[in-house]
Amino acid sequence: MRILGLVASPRKGGNSELIVKECLRHFPPTWEKCMIRLTDLKIAYCKACYACLPKGKGCILKDDMAFLVEQIRQADKIILAGATYILGGHTSLKCIRDRSLCVLADFEDFAGKDCVIAASYGLKHWDGMVKEDMITFAREFNLHIVDSELFYATLPGEAVSGENLTKVRRLAESLRTGVKVQTETDELLCPYCGGRGLRIHQDGKWRCLLCAGQGTLVFQNKELSLDYDSQDSFYHFSEETKRWHIQILEEKKRLFLQEKDQLKEIQRRYQDFNNWVLPGDTK
Ligand SMILES: Cc1cc2nc3c(=O)[nH]c(=O)nc-3n(C[C@H](O)[C@H](O)[C@H](O)COP(=O)(O)O)c2cc1C
Incomplete structure (x- = not known):
């Protein structure tokens, strides 16, 4: 059995990384444990060519997306941990989400993989849509979200200290058993x-x-x-x-x-106006 930790933060030794490592510690030694830092991957923007729509076709862009898709396909369980960046999930998540159209027709291949979500944020009530961005990421890959949690943690390490550590251990338990450990919420x-x-x-x-x-x-x-x-x-x-x-x-x-x-006829009406400005252009 294989568990994959996805880290959506560029900060080395940061909260997302530590949450993943703590969670992996709670899986038996017989499990294969791997981690991917999403910001280490080279993922280009989706070009909207729609070439990837047929089942099994994949994306025509040659970058690390195929590697990531394969890693997720091979995993039995996944923990997705990420930082809040300006009221949402880290950009790496959005970039990959946009490219995930290439797995839409293959959604059945990913069904049934349990996943837990851990989102860290550094300012009280500034978590914005981070949890929602991460839910979307997981559901685009058709992962089964067993549990999710927000971690108020600014300095690296705070997400695995005090009450937060109890929360990580709860997520690990939910992920291990595939059944959400019940918690109270007034939301x-x-x-x-x-x-x-x-x-x-x-x-x-x-x-x-x-x-x-x-x-x-x-x-x-x-x-x-x-x-x-x-x-x-x-x-x-x-x-x-x-x-x-x-x-x-x-x-x-x-x-x-x-x-x-x-449609070409409509586009032709606008084709002569091309005042694009690029870095390095001089007036
Ligand atoms: C560029 C940037 C933007 C951030 N934006 C927010 C934000 O909007 N809301 C918030 O609560 N924390 C914000 N933070 C703080 C981080 O989410 C917080 O420190 C988190 O624990 C970092 O997780 P990491 O150590 O895994 O990177 C931001 C941090 C950075 C570097």
């Missing part, structure tokens, strides 16, 4: 994806900013809760939606080929 989390970003409407309806799951707000006995249809699988991260997404993209590709000439 209303999206029941579909676990995200905290909910859009509230005047008519009492709520919709998750992340996965588009929806339902109704209920106020009973001085407590708010989220009512939802547990049978509804049409939220962004469900396998049903992944199948639908593949179909839509294939359809758009066909439509593009059909309408290529008209």
Whole structure:
């Protein structure tokens, strides 16, 4: 069995790295334990060529994305730990997420891999969307998120000290058993994806900013809760939606080929205006 620790922070010996190492310590010696620092990988931006859509095709860009995909494919369990950078997850996560279109059609290969998420942040209430960015990353690879936790930790080492250490050990336990160790929270989390970003409407309806799951707000006995249809699988991260997404993209590709000439005509109207400014240009 193989456990993979993904570190979404460039800081050597930083909180994300230490969380991963602490978590790996709680797995039996028979397990193969590996780590990848995402910022060490060379990952180019997605070029929107859509060449990767067919199952098994992969991305045409020759960089470290194929290596990462293969490492995730080979892992049985994954811990994803990352830092908050300006109210969200580290950029390396977004860059890889954008490229993850190349595994959309292969989503079944990744199903069933347990994953836990650990997000560190350094300023109280400045964690922004870090947890949500990491949920999206994991779900783009169709990983099964067993548990997640936020770590208030500024200096390197604080994430594995005091109460935080107990939290890391809880994550390790959840990941090892594949069953979330129950914890108390007074936050209303999206029941579909676990995200905290909910859009509230005047008519009492709520919709998750992340996965588009929806339902109704209920106020009973001085407590708010989220009512939802547990049978509804049409939220962004469900396998049903992944199948639908593949179909839509294939359809758009066909439509593009059909309408290529008209679209070229529109583009031609703008082709002579090319005042791009590049570093090193002199006036
Ligand atoms: C460029 C940069 C931006 C940051 N932005 C935030 C932020 O928006 N909110 C926050 O709470 N902490 C922020 N931090 C602090 C880190 O998230 C925090 O120190 C975390 O523990 C670092 O994890 P690491 O040691 O794994 O890198 C930022 C740190 C850096 C270097």
